[in-house]
Amino acid sequence: MAHGYKIIQWTPFKKSYDAALLLGVLVFISAYLVGALAFAPQGERALPIQVALRALGACAFSLLTLILLIGPLARLSPRFLPLLYNRRHLGVTCFLLALIHGALVLLWYHGFSDLNPFVSLLASNPSYDSIQGFPFESLGVIALLILFVMAATSHDFWNNVLGPNMWKALHMLVYWAYALIVAHVMLGAVQGEKSPLHAIVVGASAALIALLHVVAGWRETRRDTKLADAKNDGWLRVGPPNDIPNSRAHIVTPPEGERIAVFRDGARIYAISNVCRHQGGPLGEGRIIDGCVTCPWHGFQYRPQDGKAPAPFTERIAVYRTRIEDGVVFVHSDPAPSGEEVAPSVIAGAQQ
Amino acid sequence: MNRAQRRAHARLWPILVLVLLSVSAAALVAKARIDSAAIEAVAVLAGDE
């Protein structure tokens, strides 16, 4: 990538996104504090510091649940795509909340013993061999370490250094962090409480996350197995050109390789790889803006005729040949030679 | 998502669902045991008086 690195590439949208995030966190924590301090039954009232560290933990868990909801929701409906755009700020905020939660736990529950607080955190409860009274703190520590690695590598510098595939594989550890946090709450806070509120909220959140991921994954698998009609010579049937909305695409699945996005720009038909070089975003769900296909995830752009990102960027994706025959668009499943410009098919009789 | 990422998700989620279910079930069973033990203890204490 040829552009200079900045801490954050600020846009007005990102600023309002972050303002909403900050406001949400503050409202959540104050509501939790007020609820727990004012409405807890007599005799069960915890100290303010205990309520505060629980509020931070609950806020981090809720934020992580929201973060994990965004991915499958955006795959199920494009309405949720704006949330995805700045998801990494949610992730870093979640890590910071969890870090303060951990620091307060260390201070309050382990800071006054003769033992080193860090050792005490892992060793003060030795029943690692029992589910009942399991030292759930250790699970939180592992989850916090995962969140740390993810927050530390959330800058696009890391996407470029590690490569999108390894970056994504590293960041898929978040699912294990989530499972660890669910276990951390279920074996920790839930065990000591009379009210089933925490158990219900955490259980329902985990169930919702699992359900949405399974549904979204099942839909993707179905799309991958529903191959485009292919002739022996490698041409895939796309459909009538005017079925493709202007500036948008139809996505077809070739027998092998990545999906292909077939775009209509006025009377011209182009075909490019459906996979964005940045993080694998589905280009075919994006639009043509200023003559460039724009990724719906983070706004990376490519020229549809040669697959090159406009200067100063250097990314390039595969382009495919198209043709129109008897009012039907076909795309060839083999990509055109790299860097070569592919002439668009023009819809006959249409106004340019 | 590209094909490799979709495959990674398809491999991960069945395992993750099992893990989430078994952890939650084990925790709730443990909690039910603690609660019933506590109720018994209260009953024993009440019987002593």
Added chain:
Amino acid sequence: MIEQAAEIVWLALAAYLGSGLCVAISTLLFGLRKLEPAAAEMPLRVRLLILPGLAALWPLVIARTFGLRAKEDRQ
């Protein structure tokens, strides 16, 4: 016994991150251009931002600096 185990875990973590910090600082001072040519002119505050990541992933950072790269990510 359990306390010794806990101590070992934390010491191992500290040793890993400590070595990471050494690798991270030397990378930021001398090796950033080799790791990612576009980052050669990176301003100081962005360097500080990527420091924790360099410390956390230092074995990978060393591998990348000396040119090992996953095949599918080569352009």
